[in-house]
Amino acid sequence: MESLLLHRILPFAFGILGNIVSLMVFLSPILTFYRIYRNKSTGEFQSTPYVFSLFSCSLWIYYALVKTHSVPLITNNAFGCLIEATYITMYLIYATKKARIFTIRVFVLVNVVAFAAILLLTQPLITGTKRVTVLGWICVAFSLSVYAAPLGIMMRVIRTRSVECMPFNIPLFHMLSAIAWFGYGLFTDDVYVELPNVPGFVIGVGQMVLYAIYRKKSGAVVDAAEHEVKVAQPTPSPASVRQHIVRIAEHVVRMVELDPTLDSEPQVIAGENDREKKKKIDVAEPPLISTPELDNHDDKKKKAKEENDMGVKKPRIVVEHIINIRELISVVA
Template sequence: MTSDSFAHLTLAFGLLGNAVSFMVFLSPLPTFYKVYKKKSTEGFQSVPYVVGLFSAMLWIYYALLKANAMLLITINSVGCFIQTFYICFFLFYAPKKARIESLKLITMMIVVGFGLIVVLTQFFATGVTRVTIVGWICLVFALCVFIAPLGVLRQVIKTKSVEYMPILLSAALTLNAITWFFYGLLLRDFNIAIPNVLGITFGVLQMILYFVYKNKKPIISDEKVSELKSIETVLEQPKISGKKDQEIIDVVKLSAALVCSIPTVAKINENNEVVDDHMAEKAAAHVPNHTIEVGA
């Protein structure tokens, strides 16, 4: 293969990675549309979006230290803008407690965490050493992000249900990992390539589990069984005559319906989304958050 062909192939994978990553960044939009309609974040969490912003900023810093990673800068710049929009949107509709917790997380990760990385590497490292240190930080952080889907895989096996693991999102994330793996491999940049090996592995496992369990009967947890029994007990209580009694029964039925219909998003992903990141307090003990897939 000639050097020109090699460069064209690298560019092709980089552009494809940009396109797929852009679609993944937009995947939480339905979640935020629900927030807009309800004018409340309810059980949503800002963690996936803050982590996504931190990851994008980290990869931009790494790409700026290198001379041939412009496509990393382009997609992660878009990622920074989109994640910032999500965070601002969340803060606008979040209740006071959730807003304060989000601001604390933003301060810790973006201001303190990223700020220390930049300051320490600028003042205590030079040249190739600086690039190597930042590259290792990106590598370790990306590995941690890619390990997150293990919780989703465990939940699928435990419940025999793929309710919280959409096949289209899993396929998109797998394709995203494949494109960035080959982009990093062609650049001979293993800080980009190695984390995406895990991304490919977990993505393939998710799709395999989806086809294994998609027609299986889900296992209902003990907590949900107890909850359903308690609802049945309330509904079976003697009725008091009058219109008011019927209203009470209607309220109980409505509450039961809401318990079963509150949407949750897996964190790989965010069902991150990102899958992106909405779960009810009752479901939080059974369903892990969605992982945010980084652009590299």
């Protein structure tokens, strides 16, 4: 019973757990690629980590096939190959020409040339258990080199005192993945699976400690910045905006009404038909006898007619704008 637990049940359980957590690790950059898809541009994102991750998954599949009886390793890294290939394809679609050429060159160099060289080295030249040993150490060496990226991120967090470049979920999933695969290697007596997950666990714990240290400091800086913006640029209330519009509109109306060259009363504008009727009436009237009183009356009439004509020539647009502004004031107020 104890042998069954140690050699069957626990390896299977840790293998399933490793597959689940590793899937979360593979999917952790999905927000980055959603941003690339939304912006239709890769921006400053680099494709190199995904190219090397695809190479690592391919190596572990080859190792599991040579060793045999390592189904959890095969399924886990098969998912990884599929996801990383999808990321690389999306990157090539939205990258610039220069970045696309660089990605293709690195992809061919690593995933074609280097992988073919490993196949040629291990297939015809090395046989039996030595092949598993050589492949195991190659996988360990490459897995350890991959940890250079998390170490660089940790140094950046310490230097900038900010965790913006290190979300909490990524180190958490890496730490859980290292625990799961270390347990799988321990209960299957596979030292090549155990070794790379020891530094993986240590780095994951270190990242979480850094996150706990600098998270509050980063949050304090962000809160202070937000408070400063709110004080410097207060958001106006709807009531203050409405009062401001009313004051501006009233000022415009007052300035137009005080202008002596403009007439704000629309009723002074006589229509063409009214003037024509007036002219017809004036023509139809019989001539009057000239007297001083009549002459004085004619002068007043002529002056009034000139003032009326002047009012007719005043721009109608100004009068219409005054009416519209007054209506705006009544609606807003």
